[in-house]
Amino acid sequence: MSASRASTEGFQHEAMFYRGAAGFLAGTIPFLREGVAKGEAILVFESSAKIDMLRSELGDDARSVEFADMAAVGANPARIIPAWVDFVSRHSGGGRGMRGIGEPIWKERTADQLIECQRHESLLNVAFSNGEPWYLLCPYDTEALPPEVIEEAGRSHKYVSDGHAHNHSSSFRGPDASGAPFDAPLPEPAGPIRELKFTAEDLYGMRAIVRQFATDSVLPAALADDLVTAVNEVATNSLRHGGGEGHLRIWREPDKVSCEISDGGRIANPLVDRERPGADIRASRGLWLANQLCDLIQIRTLSSGTVVRLHMWRPK
Amino acid sequence: MTLYADSQLTISSGGPACFTLSGEVDAWNVAAVTETLARHLPPGDVSLDLSDLSFADVETIRALVSLADGMGEGRRIVIRGLPSRLRRVLELVGWSNLPRFVYESGEPAA
Numbered sequence: 368m369s370a371s372r373a374s375t376e377g378f379q380h381e382a383m384f385y386r387g388a389a390g391f392l393a394g395t396i397p398f399l400r401e402g403v404a405k406g407e408a409i410l411v412f413e414s415s416a417k418i419d420m421l422r423s424e425l426g427d428d429a430r431s432v433e434f435a436d437m438a439a440v441g442a443n444p445a446r447i448i449p450a451w452v453d454f455v456s457r458h459s460g461g462g463r464g465m466r467g468i469g470e471p472i473w474k475e476r477t478a479d480q481l482i483e484c485q486r487h488e489s490l491l492n493v494a495f496s497n498g499e500p501w502y503l504l505c506p507y508d509t510e511a512l513p514p515e516v517i518e519e520a521g522r523s524h525k526y527v528s529d530g531h532a533h534n535h536s537s538s539f540r541g542p543d544a545s546g547a548p549f550d551a552p553l554p555e556p557a558g559p560i561r562e563l564k565f566t567a568e569d570l571y572g573m574r575a576i577v578r579q580f581a582t583d584s585v586l587p588a589a590l591a592d593d594l595v596t597a598v599n600e601v602a603t604n605s606l607r608h609g610g611g612e613g614h615l616r617i618w619r620e621p622d623k624v625s626c627e628i629s630d631g632g633r634i635a636n637p638l639v640d641r642e643r644p645g646a647d648i649r650a651s652r653g654l655w656l657a658n659q660l661c662d663l664i665q666i667r668t669l670s671s672g673t674v675v676r677l678h679m680w681r682p683k
Numbered sequence: 684m685t686l687y688a689d690s691q692l693t694i695s696s697g698g699p700a701c702f703t704l705s706g707e708v709d710a711w712n713v714a715a716v717t718e719t720l721a722r723h724l725p726p727g728d729v730s731l732d733l734s735d736l737s738f739a740d741v742e743t744i745r746a747l748v749s750l751a752d753g754m755g756e757g758r759r760i761v762i763r764g765l766p767s768r769l770r771r772v773l774e775l776v777g778w779s780n781l782p783r784f785v786y787e788s789g790e791p792a793a
Contacts, residue, residue, distance in 0.1 A: 567711040571691045574707075574738065592768055599740055603710045644777050648748050652741045652776040659775040 378495035379502040381526035381533065384509045384517065388420060391506060394530025395468055396424055398504055403431045407464035410454045412437040412447065414473070441471050444480065444487040445658045448494050448641045455499055465501035472520075474511040477622070478554075479663055479678060481516070488523040489545040493637055496542035546637035550667055553676060556625065562616040567606050573615060574599055577626060584619045586679055593660040594679045598626045600653035601675045605630035609673060623662070624679045631672040640664060687719040694719050701730040707738035717746045724750075727758060730787075734764025741776060744769075751783035763787045 383394045399421070402409045409432045411421065418436065422429040441447045447469065458465050471484045488505065495501070507520050521527055521538040523545070528534065561580065565573050574595050581591035598615070605613030609630025616627040636642075640654035657677060658664050665676040687694040692706035694716065702723070708716055720729075731747075733739075751760045762784055773779055 567709075570709045570711055571707060574709075595738075596740075596768070596772065599709060599738075603740060603742060606710050648745055656741060656772065656776050 377500050378492070378498065379500070379526065380491055380495075380524050381502070381504050381528055382520040382524035382536070383504050383506045383528050383530055384520075385506055385530055386508075386510050390530060391417065391508075392420065392424055394506060394528070395421065395504070398466070398468070399425060399432060400428060402464070402466045402502075403428045405464055407466050408454070408458040408461075409433065409465075410435070410451075410467045412440050412450070412467070412469040412471075414438060414470070417470070437470060441469075441484075443658055443661065443663055444471055444484045445641050445664060447471060447487055448490060448638070449643050451491070451503070452494065452643065455495070455501060459499040465499070466503070467501070468504045468506065470506045472507065472512065472516060474508070479665065483663055483665060485516075485519050485523065488520065489540070490637055490641070492523070492525070492542040492545035494641075496545075550669060552669060553627075553665055553667060553674065556616075556618045556620070558618060558620070560616050560618045562614065564612060564614050565602060565605075566612045570599060570602060573602065577615075577617060580617050580619075581624050581679070584624045585681060586624055587682065590679055594624065594626065594677065597657035597660045597664075597677050598628065600656055601628045601677065604628075604651075604653050604675075605632065608632045619681075621681075623681055625676055627674060627676045629672060629674045634666060634668045634673050640666060686723055687715060689715065692716065696723065697732070700725045700727060701732065703732040703735065704739075705735035708736070708743040709738065709740050710742060713740075713743050713746050716743070717750050720750055721753070724754060728761055728785075729754070729758075730761045730763060732763045733766060733769065736766055736769070739769055741772065744773065744778060744781075748781055748783060754783075759783050759785050761785045761787055 385391045385394045399409060411418065411432055411434045413421065413434070415436050415438070418434045425432065440450050451467065454467065455465060471487055472481065476484060491503065505524065507517060509517055521536045522540045524536050525539050526533055527536045563573065577598050578591050578595050581594050582588065586594065602613055602615065605628055609632030613628050613630040618625055640658050642655070644650050644652045644655055661677045662680045663678040667674045685693060685695050689712055692704065692708055692712055695703045697703055702720060747760060760783055765786055
């Protein structure tokens, strides 16, 4: 590819590497103006500071662009794909092109969040590769982010650019492999772990343990309730799909309370936790609900079975 | 009159078409709950008082919908005292407007 952007192919997923505010604007403003000129539907998920920058630079053109705060939409990165799915389904079939900007990774992301943001970037290829054509530009701040994050962006995006030249990413893992690059075991928690094996009759006691542990860890009651509800749903999945029993571990770290449910089941659909449940009353809703209630969910299907971690940040 | 009781839940009836669920429903007892309600269903709409239901999972809601679907054309479950926690769950999973459920005293799910 060259400086001109093709928009006839399917899902165009491009990592845009930039340096500083000037580099950010140099890469995003022409992209947005091109979309405005073509009358496309445009949605931007960015930090509020960057939204302010874009608005002021775009002037009147900003009225043709929809903005939303990535800190809110992407607080849990698993909620970003459903937001893009909503955008695409709102505008598809209307004859207008579609484009977006989404920057899910910034330097304050914790290690757990970062890996799930990277998983999210890869899963975008699974979610959109066979659907409507649209163009998603993902800015990466090369001054703030470590080199391995920039390298992974090359693997999760079909295209890379520096804001001027656009190229195929030679390291792109491809849409087919984008669903399962993260089946490495999660890091072992440091510090004491409370654990128990459970079957259906233990759910009641398990909820009490999780609630107590969460409140002892100074989670406010509403968040403790959210965690209990989410853990119960994931544990219920173990009972129904994971062999009728499971294993709970719970621990706290300085910034969060974490619960882990493991069982002998296998999850085949990499988007299982981020597909908005449809009208069918029988459709599974547990993992979707967990993602709406918790700050971060990590799902891994390993040779030994499935592991789901649920994290809740402790108030600062 | 108590229709059902286990270590975490009691179902009582306060009239022919009015049931009260007190306690917690989960995968362990949800089948017993729907069986009990199905056995005592009168003709017409049914009223469920959930104000003392301190926990119910997604499967519980699904079971109540199936129960309502089995009641026949046009019959509904009138829910009284929907706990805020359950309201939040209904909203998050896209079940704010289940056709068979009616919420008493102007308390829609969302």
